[in-house]
Amino acid sequence: MAEWNLFTSHGLILVTIAKNPDMTAREISNDIGLTERTTHKIIIDLEDIGYINRVKVGRQNKYRIHSTVPIQDEVTNTSIGELLATLGWKRHGRRPKNTKVKNL
Numbered sequence: 001m002a003e004w005n006l007f008t009s010h011g012l013i014l015v016t017i018a019k020n021p022d023m024t025a026r027e028i029s030n031d032i033g034l035t036e037r038t039t040h041k042i043i044i045d046l047e048d049i050g051y052i053n054r055v056k057v058g059r060q061n062k063y064r065i066h067s068t069v070p071i072q073d074e075v076t077n078t079s080i081g082e083l084l085a086t087l088g089w090k091r092h093g094r095r096p097k098n099t100k101v102k103n104l
Contacts, residue, residue: 009034013042014080017052017063018089024060051080067091 007015012032016023023031029039043063046052050069054061067081076083081091 009038010042010045013039014046014051014065015084015087015089017046018065018084018087021063021065022060023063 005012009032013028013034016028016031025039025043026036028043029036032039034042043052043054047054049072050066052063052065054063056062065080065084067079067084069080071078071080071083081089085091
C-alpha cells in the first residue's frame, strides 16, 4: 500500500507554525521531513496568499497566522483559524471579542 498523508506539505507547515510560531524554517523542515529549500518556498506561498506573515526578530523570522483569512478551496467555507482550532490550535495573545476585563 502506498504511503500518503491527510495534509499537503503546505498544510503541514501551517499546522507546525500554529504549534510553534518561533520555529525556524530549518526546524520546521526537520520536524515534517522536507528540505529547508522546499520549506522556504512553501512559507513564501503561505505568505503570498495571506495565511501568514514573517516578522524579523534579530537574525530569525517569527511567523504569525492571519486566522480570519478564508481557506482558498472550492469545498470548504471556513477560515484558517477555524480549521486550526478544529485541530487543537489555541490562539495566544488575544482575548476573544466581547470579553470584558474586570478591574481588581
